[in-house]
Each structure stands twice: as C-alpha cells, then as structure tokens.
Amino acid sequence: MLFIVERDKNGLIIEINQVEIAIWINSKLWFLNMNGWLYLCGMSEKFTNHMLGLQLPTDPRWVNIAQMNIEDILVDHAYCEQKAASSCISLIVQYPDKKDLVDMMTPVVAEEWSHFERVIEQLNKRGMKLGKQRKDEYVIRLQGILKKGGGREEQLVEKLLMNALIEARSCERFKMLHLHIEDEELKKFYYELMVSEAGHYKNFLSLAKSYMGEEYVSKRWKEFLVEEAKIIESLEVRGDRMH
Numbered sequence: 001m002l003f004i005v006e007r008d009k010n011g012l013i014i015e016i017n018q019v020e021i022a023i024w025i026n027s028k029l030w031f032l033n034m035n036g037w038l039y040l041c042g043m044s045e046k047f048t049n050h051m052l053g054l055q056l057p058t059d060p061r062w063v064n065i066a067q068m069n070i071e072d073i074l075v076d077h078a079y080c081e082q083k084a085a086s087s088c089i090s091l092i093v094q095y096p097d098k099k100d101l102v103d104m105m106t107p108v109v110a111e112e113w114s115h116f117e118r119v120i121e122q123l124n125k126r127g128m129k130l131g132k133q134r135k136d137e138y139v140i141r142l143q144g145i146l147k148k149g150g151g152r153e154e155q156l157v158e159k160l161l162m163n164a165l166i167e168a169r170s171c172e173r174f175k176m177l178h179l180h181i182e183d184e185e186l187k188k189f190y191y192e193l194m195v196s197e198a199g200h201y202k203n204f205l206s207l208a209k210s211y212m213g214e215e216y217v218s219k220r221w222k223e224f225l226v227e228e229a230k231i232i233e234s235l236e237v238r239g240d241r242m243h
Ligand SMILES: [Fe+2]
Pocket: 081, 084, 111, 112, 115, 197
C-alpha cells in the first residue's frame, strides 16, 4: 500500500492520501488517489486542495477574517465538535446491530469530545466564554442534499457521506488555519485537529463503502461533492463561522 505524504514548510505532515495508482507521464510521477484525483508528485496547494475530494477551495479571505474574530471562531468550532460527537452517538443508537459501525464510531465519539474539551481550554486561556450556539447554515443546507426514502442501508450511507463531507471541509479549514494563523499555539492546535479529522473522513467513507459497495458510494459521493461546492459558493464568507 502506497501513501502520498505532504508536508508544510516546517516539515509537519498536512496530508496523507492512499494512492491507488502511480504512473510516469512525460518523465514525471503522477498519483491517482481513492477519489479519482490525479496529482503530480511534489506539487502542493493547487492539487492538494482537491485531495479531500472537495470541488471548491475555501475563499482565501476567510482565514484572514477568521483570525480577526478568533473568539467567534472558537465558539463556533466548539459547537462543531459537540455536534460531531452527538452525530456519532446518534449513529450508534440508530444502528446498534452494525458491529463495525459501533466499533468504529465509539472511539470517534471520545475523540470528538476531547476536541470539544480542547477548544474550551483555548477559550478559557483567553478569558473567553462558550456563549450560545449559532445557526449552522452550512449543515442545514447539507441536510437538504440527503435523499429521502430507500432502504435502511441507503439511509445510513446518506448519513455517513454527510459526516464525511463535514469532516473533509473541517479538515480543509483547519489546514488553512494551521498554515496562515499567526498565533503559534493555535497553529499547532489546528494542525493536530486537521490530522484527526482527516482520519474521521476516511472512516466514514470506508464504512459507507462496506454497506453499499464501492461503485454506489463513489457515484453518490461525487454528487455530494458537487452539491457541497454549490453550497460553499452561495454562502457568505464569514469570519465568525467555521464553515
Ligand atoms: Fe473533531
């Protein structure tokens, strides 16, 4: 099994992607990843923006506005982690018969809750309070992508893919914060979260494939990605929201 590892200028790993095929074209080594994206060995940003499968990179203005509103970002982020933990608990409660799902989701609940604790710690260090939960327009709009009806497993795959999508977008935003935020402690913090959420993204996708097969899930995943790009494009760039 071959993986592409991308590092930032400090040598920290910022992407790990499983390679399906490696080929030589015009004396250059290219990789094809699990989502069907082709990458040139040694190239970064332009290609790696798509490594999570995302069709539209975040507007670069977001990270600048976000770091000027760090209290709002931390509060919104805390609730994202709380919702991620709640979402995994709901999957366990709704599908207790699926052993693979229960086994995979149980440690993820603990990880998401530890992320919540770590965001609260960052708020406390800065003398900031959690505050009220804000309306999550991104997630509300994503819920509109989900297909109604179908079998129980089809419905499960819809939920798993939505979770995978939120993980992928969060991972991309954490990467932006890690690369561009000036606060050294938050830079490291977002790096660690980025790595963790990338692992969750892969978990959700592989679980989905185990229930409805590679072909079905890949096709549906592409549809999710197209719709998510439309949502991102239509949402206002806000420095007080993680998404
Ligand atoms: Fe998380």
